[in-house]
Amino acid sequence: MIYDPLISPGVSSMLPAPKSYWHATHKIPTLPPLNKKLNTEYLVVGGGYTGLSAAITLAQAKQEVTLLDANSLGFGCAGRNGGFILSGSGRLSLNAIEDKWGHTVATGMQGEFDSAVDLLKKRIVDFDMQVDLVKGPYLKLAHNTKQAKQLYATAKHLASNFNVPSATLTTEVLSARFGIEGAYGGVELEGACLHPLKLASEYAKVAKKLGATLFYDSPAIHIEKQKAGFLVTTPSGSVSAKHILIATNAYTPKHFQESVDNKQFPVQSSIFVTAPLNNEQRALTGLTAPMSFMDTRIMKYYYRVLPDGRLLFGGRGAVKGKDADNAKEKQRLYNAMVKSFPALKGIAMDYFWSGWVSVSLDSMPRIFVDNAHSTDSAIGYAMGYCGSGVSFAAFAGQRLAQRIMGTGDVDLSLPLYQSPLKTYPFSRARRIALHGLYQWAKIAER
Numbered sequence: 413m414i415y416d417p418l419i420s421p422g423v424s425s426m427l428p429a430p431k432s433y434w435h436a437t438h439k440i441p442t443l444p445p446l447n448k449k450l451n452t453e454y455l456v457v458g459g460g461y462t463g464l465s466a467a468i469t470l471a472q473a474k475q476e477v478t479l480l481d482a483n484s485l486g487f488g489c490a491g492r493n494g495g496f497i498l499s500g501s502g503r504l505s506l507n508a509i510e511d512k513w514g515h516t517v518a519t520g521m522q523g524e525f526d527s528a529v530d531l532l533k534k535r536i537v538d539f540d541m542q543v544d545l546v547k548g549p550y551l552k553l554a555h556n557t558k559q560a561k562q563l564y565a566t567a568k569h570l571a572s573n574f575n576v577p578s579a580t581l582t583t584e585v586l587s588a589r590f591g592i593e594g595a596y597g598g599v600e601l602e603g604a605c606l607h608p609l610k611l612a613s614e615y616a617k618v619a620k621k622l623g624a625t626l627f628y629d630s631p632a633i634h635i636e637k638q639k640a641g642f643l644v645t646t647p648s649g650s651v652s653a654k655h656i657l658i659a660t661n662a663y664t665p666k667h668f669q670e671s672v673d674n675k676q677f678p679v680q681s682s683i684f685v686t687a688p689l690n691n692e693q694r695a696l697t698g699l700t701a702p703m704s705f706m707d708t709r710i711m712k713y714y715y716r717v718l719p720d721g722r723l724l725f726g727g728r729g730a731v732k733g734k735d736a737d738n739a740k741e742k743q744r745l746y747n748a749m750v751k752s753f754p755a756l757k758g759i760a761m762d763y764f765w766s767g768w769v770s771v772s773l774d775s776m777p778r779i780f781v782d783n784a785h786s787t788d789s790a791i792g793y794a795m796g797y798c799g800s801g802v803s804f805a806a807f808a809g810q811r812l813a814q815r816i817m818g819t820g821d822v823d824l825s826l827p828l829y830q831s832p833l834k835t836y837p838f839s840r841a842r843r844i845a846l847h848g849l850y851q852w853a854k855i856a857e858r
């Protein structure tokens with residue numbers, strides 16, 4: 413049974429945990445379900461990075477906070493992502509943001525993206541989080557000559573206008589330094605990766621320690637506005653809350669709450685993890701040390717060498733949830749890996765799983781609060797991070813909590829905060845359009 417946000421009634425506690433490499437290598441803590449009625453000042457709905465980080469921020473501010481998640485810890489993206497720590501979020505690059513809103517806004521957005529990475533690093537140190545953090549080169553690889561030129565030009569622009577250091581890599585350097593053949597050029601940046609499910613566990617531990625009350629396997633099935641606040645019902649309990657923070661991202665059920673209904677498009681991304689590479693495979697592929705990669709395709713492939721010498725390889729998933737585990741989908745991704753690393757042909761695929769990323773209509777995530785700073789009641793959400801939320805979702809959770817409390821130095825003029833998520837106009841046609849895009853990309857990038 414696979415959860416499909418556009419088809420299923422909602423995430424239930426009965427759905428199985430993902431069969432991810434992360435779940436196979438980390439035992440999540442057992443957190444209790446809600447079996448009673450309770451009152452709270454702030455209720456966070458959704459217990460991935462966004463929700464847990466919001467709970468941490470509220471608890472640090474000595475606020476009374478309760479969190480509900482529909483399933484076990486890491487059921488959503490927190491237990492399914494690739495673990496790349498990326499600066500950025502949504503689908504727009506700094507260049508695209510600059511083209512649309514100008515340099516000042518782009519610099520402001522860069523400040524938020526960098527702060528997200530800094531917040532993650534600071535919390536890892538401050539709370540002594542055990543998340544298997546590994547540092548190593550992060551390579552962006554061009555899949556054709558045109559993209560190589562584009563990659564070099566972008567790197568130059570980012571260095572001069574945004575102070576982003578990177579090194580350009582010719583095909584010769586890629587081959588000599590990394591053993592990479594078949595790419596048309598690349599750019600090297602500083603990279604870091606972690607174990608995403610361990611990160612979720614550490615956030616839950618910190619949130620609890622600071623005084624937040626966490627309930628898992630407790631889906632919010634109904635949110636009702638009341639005179640002073642909201643009443644949220646779960647299958648075996650209910651919570652009366654003054655303020656609500658929605659942190660369900662791509663896993664948001666289809667008819668949930670008017671501020672988020674039809675405001676984002678859940679799109680599947682899939683990952684597989686190979687058997688550990690043997691010495692010959694390591695030598696032939698150059699995959700000898702922790703490194704992470706992203707290519708320049710419209711439907712990007714991303715991959716990293718895991719600390720135990722396996723290769724994690726990800727890319728777009730099936731259009732519909734019910735097709736996520738189809739042999740055809742697995743083979744498509746496997747073939748893409750073999751195209752990049754012919755020496756790995758035949759290597760076993762030990763793990764395969766998929767998850768939903770949240771795409772907003774204008775590709776910009778939002779952290780938005782209706783009736784912000786109201787002492788009576790407010791409801792807010794943070795979502796739309798696309799494939800980039802390991803650092804940013806937690807930062808967005810912090811910002812959401814700050815916005816709802818009316819604290820923090822949030823620059824509300826930035827597009828992240830200024831307006832609510834836009835509604836998808838032909839929401840039912842989203843999947844037809846996505847299918848068309850995949851077919852077009854297949855032909856265009858053959």
Ligand SMILES: Cc1cc2nc3c(=O)[nH]c(=O)nc-3n(C[C@H](O)[C@H](O)[C@H](O)COP(=O)(O)OP(=O)(O)OC[C@H]3O[C@@H](n4cnc5c(N)ncnc54)[C@H](O)[C@@H]3O)c2cc1C
Nearest residue numbers: 458460461462482488489490493494495496632767801802
């Ligand atoms: C395959 C894949 C690979 C990715 N790789 C990367 C990467 O390498 N680097 C990167 O930066 N980002 C990556 N991402 C994106 C990143 O993982 C997400 O942006 C981020 O984890 C989102 O965090 P979140 O807390 O908002 O959402 P989630 O972690 O998805 O949490 C949402 C939670 O809401 C809960 N929920 C849903 N409905 C209800 C309800 N009714 N009541 C209560 N709870 C509910 C769900 O159970 C879930 O736990 C990837 C995503 C995927 C799918």
